[in-house]
Structure formats: C-alpha cells, structure tokens
Amino acid sequence: MEQKAKRVGKFNIIDIIAVILIVAVVAFGAWKLLGSSGGTAAEDGGMVKVTYVVKCEGVPTELYETCQAHLPSPLMASGALVGGQIESVEMEPYYVLGPDGQWIEDPEHVTLLFTATTETPAGEVMTTKVGDQEVRIGKTDYILKSEYIEFSGGTIVDVQWEGLAEE
Template sequence: MEEKAKRVGRFNIVDIIAVILMIAVAAFVGWKLLGPDDSIGAERAMTKVTFVVKVEGVPAELYENCVNHLPSPLMASGALVGGEIVAVEQEPYYVLSAGGEWIEDEEHTTLLFTAVTQTPTAEVMTTKVGDQEVRIGKTDYILKSEYMEFADGTIVDVQWGE
C-alpha cells in the first residue's frame, strides 16, 4: 500500500523543510559576504603597540647575533604577522651559588627585546601577535622573528600609541 506524504498546499513537508534550509544557507552566506567587513584590506584606525619581552638564561654569545639581525620581522606559525623586533638590550643573569649568594653567570645573559606592531583600534584593546596576546606579565611568550626565536619570555612592558 502506498503512503503519501502529508501535503500542505502544493508542497509536502519535505519540500518545505528543504526550502527553509536553502533560505537559511543563503542568508548565512549573504551575511558573511555583505556583513561587517573584518578583512585585512578594510580601512581601520590602527594603534601602534610597543612591547618589551624579557628572556632570561640565554647563552651570552647570542646577544651579538641578535644585534646583527635587527630589525627583524615578527612571525607566527611560519608567516610574517606585521611588526618587527627593533632593539635588544643585555642585562646580567644571576644564579645562586653553593654558598647561598647570588653571583653573575658569565656564560648566560638576560635579553630585553623591544618589538613594535600595529593593532586595530578598539574600545577594549586586545593586542595579538599571531595567536598570542600581548599583556604585561604574560609568561611563556614565544618571541619569533625571521631570524631568531626565544621561548619562555615574559612581557615586562606594553605601550599603546606613540
């Protein structure tokens, strides 16, 4: 025995569901294409962000190598992300001796990298370089550029604007 689908006017229930789904998909695609323009090419006000990353316990000979490669474009996930490392400063690195005294470790140093980038201006400034947020006190920051990479950095200063 044949069962006929329930009909509403000229359409059955399956046809109505299919039409609703097509309208929903078309509305979603239209919203994505014509909605707020979040693309990189859109004209947006940008804010200059300068931040300092402190990396401790670095072999001392790396300081000169870093200086020789400045300025160095910032990278994340194998792609340039806009911005660059513009300066590096060197500070002594201290370790605890067997006698309980802090002594300078001649083989290691502390490096302070200054980086500059641009971020879209917003009411709440969320600065990102690649997938990493830039916030004072953030530890485990990976500072990566075209020529150098340092893990376990700590962001010690952030300046928004000129």
C-alpha cells in the same frame, strides 16, 4: 506519477522549519565570516601602534651580539611575516643561586630584553595579537620569532599602545 508531482509542491511544517534553519545557518556563517560590523578594522577605528618588551632569561652570553647584528628583524609566525619587527635588544645580568645561598651573577648567561613593534586594529575591545599569540603584560611562554631570531619561554614585561584615547 501524478501523485508524486502533487507531493513535490506541498510543504508541511517540518519542511518549513528545515528551510528556516538552513537559511539561519547560512546567514550566521556569512555574518561570522565577514565580521559583525561589515567594515574592515582600518575603516572602523584605524590601527594602533603597539610597542612591547619581551624578557628572555638564562640566554647564552654570545647570543646578545649575534641578535644585535640581525636587528631590526621582521616578526614571523607559522612561517609567514606578520607585520611589525624586533627593534632592539638590551642585555642585563642573569643571577643564579650560589652554593652559599646568595645570588651571584652567572658569567655564561644573560637576560635579554627585546623591544618589538607592531600595529593592531583599534576597537572597543582591543586584543593585541602577533600571529596567533596575544600580547599582554605578564604573559609567559611567549615565543618571540623573527626572520633570524627565535626565543621561546619569554615573558612580556611592558606593552605601550600609541594613539589610544585615554578615558
């Protein structure tokens, strides 16, 4: 019994390394969880308003008027509102290849251009996200989802960041 009490108070090099590793893992986890800067995005650089356009092709014609009736509509992701909204929708003709090899307008389908706005934290490296999806020009397979509207397979054709300093 007396010998066990003496062993508890002694540390060897392996014990010291184990304690240092545990402290390092806890510190790294806290740093990742709280963020490297210590402040919130709004405190560090503010928020930037982002306006982007999503192009959805081959949509049934009657959906244009239905979408207009539900605008503006708050943006959603994973069943929760994410901030921002779909502001407007524009309609363009949808073209298909005819039997003679010429492009002809499809009377039953249209191309819809949705304009949406959101706010994103400003930073040195800016990643604009709506929910889990990044907003970048040229991104295909974008899912535009709101309280009443959902289209998948959209392409982001324009992104504007307001209040961003030009360098």
